[in-house]
Amino acid sequence: MTKTELTNDSFYNSLQEQFTSSIISKEEPFGLVTIEVDSKKILNIIKWVKENTSINYLTLIGGVHYPESEGREFALVYHLHSLTENFRIRLKAFLPKEDLKIDSITSIFSGADWLERETYDFYGIKFIGHPNLKRILNEDSMDYFPMRREYQLEDATREDKDDTYFGR
Numbered sequence: 001m002t003k004t005e006l007t008n009d010s011f012y013n014s015l016q017e018q019f020t021s022s023i024i025s026k027e028e029p030f031g032l033v034t035i036e037v038d039s040k041k042i043l044n045i046i047k048w049v050k051e052n053t054s055i056n057y058l059t060l061i062g063g064v065h066y067p068e069s070e071g072r073e074f075a076l077v078y079h080l081h082s083l084t085e086n087f088r089i090r091l092k093a094f095l096p097k098e099d100l101k102i103d104s105i106t107s108i109f110s111g112a113d114w115l116e117r118e119t120y121d122f123y124g125i126k127f128i129g130h131p132n133l134k135r136i137l138n139e140d141s142m143d144y145f146p147m148r149r150e151y152q153l154e155d156a157t158r159e160d161k162d163d164t165y166f167g168r
Contacts, residue, residue, distance in 0.1 A: 006087040008033040039093035043103035050108055054082040061115035063123035065149045073097040104130040122147035
């Protein structure tokens, strides 16, 4: 694949050729190619993308918690962008709650440093090989990860609140 042929289909086909057994699914919500990949291959896949396409900018690494999805409770979402062709992709990798580890991509994108730290801080996902994985926004003494859906949003026993003011 040359660096000037980026379309959803050409990108997906090239990725599929290189990582056949690591591609789990593909969809295109709102025209954005979204590819679920094997979490154990994320470092190799992103390295290949950067070296073999014009996709050269990491926009986002985000976490998602799906507590009802057994064996796939946590997702990492990587948004990558070709600045020269204005082409975007989304890669997703799922992790079980028993093994919240994935390879760091800081060796490929130095900007991943802070994004991985933020994802660790809020979800507890550990990035193997990260140079300084520690909390970035929350207090070091916190013993929980606030973006996990493990806690009730509100105290159901409260009597001092009238929900009619909150559209409920």
